[in-house]
Amino acid sequence: MSAADDRRFMAAALAIGRQGLGRTSPNPSVGAVVVAPGTDGPVIVGLARTADGGRPHAEPIALDAAGARAAGATMYVTLEPCSHHGKTPPCADAAIRAGIRRAVVAIEDPNPLVAGVGVARLLEAGIEVDVGLGAAEARRDLAGHISRMTRGRPHMCLKLAVSADGAIGRRGEGQIAISGPASRARAHLLRAECDAIAVGVGTILADDPALTCRLPGMTACSPLRVVFDSAARTPPTARLFADIATVPVLVVVGEGADSARTAALAAAGADILVVPRDGAHVDLSAALVALAQRGITRVLVEGGAGLADAMVAADLIDEVQWIDAPTRIGPGGTLPIAGRGLAALAERFEIIQVETIGDDRWTHLWRRECSQAS
Numbered sequence: 546m547s548a549a550d551d552r553r554f555m556a557a558a559l560a561i562g563r564q565g566l567g568r569t570s571p572n573p574s575v576g577a578v579v580v581a582p583g584t585d586g587p588v589i590v591g592l593a594r595t596a597d598g599g600r601p602h603a604e605p606i607a608l609d610a611a612g613a614r615a616a617g618a619t620m621y622v623t624l625e626p627c628s629h630h631g632k633t634p635p636c637a638d639a640a641i642r643a644g645i646r647r648a649v650v651a652i653e654d655p656n657p658l659v660a661g662v663g664v665a666r667l668l669e670a671g672i673e674v675d676v677g678l679g680a681a682e683a684r685r686d687l688a689g690h691i692s693r694m695t696r697g698r699p700h701m702c703l704k705l706a707v708s709a710d711g712a713i714g715r716r717g718e719g720q721i722a723i724s725g726p727a728s729r730a731r732a733h734l735l736r737a738e739c740d741a742i743a744v745g746v747g748t749i750l751a752d753d754p755a756l757t758c759r760l761p762g763m764t765a766c767s768p769l770r771v772v773f774d775s776a777a778r779t780p781p782t783a784r785l786f787a788d789i790a791t792v793p794v795l796v797v798v799g800e801g802a803d804s805a806r807t808a809a810l811a812a813a814g815a816d817i818l819v820v821p822r823d824g825a826h827v828d829l830s831a832a833l834v835a836l837a838q839r840g841i842t843r844v845l846v847e848g849g850a851g852l853a854d855a856m857v858a859a860d861l862i863d864e865v866q867w868i869d870a871p872t873r874i875g876p877g878g879t880l881p882i883a884g885r886g887l888a889a890l891a892e893r894f895e896i897i898q899v900e901t902i903g904d905d906r907w908t909h910l911w912r913r914e915c916s917q918a919s
């Protein structure tokens with residue numbers, strides 16, 4: 546297998562792994578590709594990602610698909626195969642049993658139950674192991690799992706659509722279309738790739754959004770909707786509750802929130818999470834720890850200004866999707882990040898991509914320590 550072969554098969558493993566983002570929590574969406582010698586060069590004989598819901602893991606599915614051709618094959622996998630007996634048998638053992646000759650692993654698993662033991666198990670069985678190919682991409686794709694394992698909170702991505710005059714809306718005016726239709730479709734895809742979408746109660750009161758993924762054929766990919774609502778002000782008649790039977794809602798309230806209002810939200814079908822307060826509002830760090838404990842690995846924060854400002858000020862944002870649109874809001878607009886705009890993020894975040902989508906410019910930023918770690 547040449548270095549170029551290694552790169553393209555790891556790229557295939559990363560691509561298939563990415564397809565499960567938002568579908569596999571609490572487990573990471575791992576990609577695995579099994580490659581055997583063919584008459585015209587190496588061929589993929591098994592390819593899989595972690596199944597919806599987190600199991601089975603990618604490796605046993607790919608190895609099963611390969612069948613007898615796994616013997617002597619190379620397995621490319623975006624995360625170290627697990628070594629512990631969880632709800633499924635260890636993937637390292639499945640690879641050994643299948644008789645693979647070599648494993649190419651993008652990153653070690655930060656899960657303390659694995660953390661190098663999976664690789665050690667393969668090596669002990671005489672399998673050649675290379676770690677590190679595709680590590681930068683794998684760290685981004687698996688950022689939710691890494692964050693949950695190493696920091697006990699989900700990976701947090703802030704998305705904001707900002708007008709040409711720096712606003713994300715205007716109080717009292719309800720939902721204003723700032724970005725164009727192509728951007729809105731992309732934003733719905735981002736929703737599907739997360740385990741939860743979060744907004745502040747101000748957005749519920751102002752916009753009454755549904756916060757579902759409404760791309761054709763993808764409505765079932767709508768993640769949990771989370772409202773940060775210290776005093777349980779979310780109306781039980783909010784649009785969020787229209788499809789609560791299929792897309793759950795979690796309202797994060799502060800200790801001491803009005804019990805009648807909280808009960809009304811629970812009666813409307815919401816799950817209620819009570820967390821301590823930090824001053825007037827719910828303690829965001831405590832709320833994120835509680836979300837991680839519920840298996841949430843990736844959260845898309847969709848505003849509004851109050852929640853975005855608080856998350857940035859508390860240094861809880863790891864990734865930003867900043868959409869600059871040509872629309873003008875005019876006087877009285879709501880200005881995010883205390884009115885300082887994208888430039889305010891330059892110190893802590895690095896721009897990794899700028900794209901034009903329709904008439905809008907998407908700037909994708911990662912927190913420096915996360916992107917350097919990759």
Ligand SMILES: NC(=O)c1ccc[n+]([C@@H]2O[C@H](COP(=O)([O-])OP(=O)(O)OC[C@H]3O[C@@H](n4cnc5c(N)ncnc54)[C@H](OP(=O)(O)O)[C@@H]3O)[C@@H](O)[C@H]2O)c1
Pocket residue numbers: 704705706707712713714715716717719720721723744745746747748749751752773774775776777778825826827828829847848849850851852853855879
């Ligand atoms: N263009 C976009 O991308 C976009 C996206 C979403 C919204 N918007 C716009 O944003 C505007 C709404 O902004 P907003 O600031 O009123 O709403 P918001 O950020 O959605 O909600 C603010 C509320 O969040 C609650 N909250 C809970 N925990 C908090 C904490 N730890 N720190 C701070 N706040 C916390 C606070 O109320 P409690 O203390 O009662 O909890 C606060 O009043 C609307 O005009 C909407 O259209 C634009």
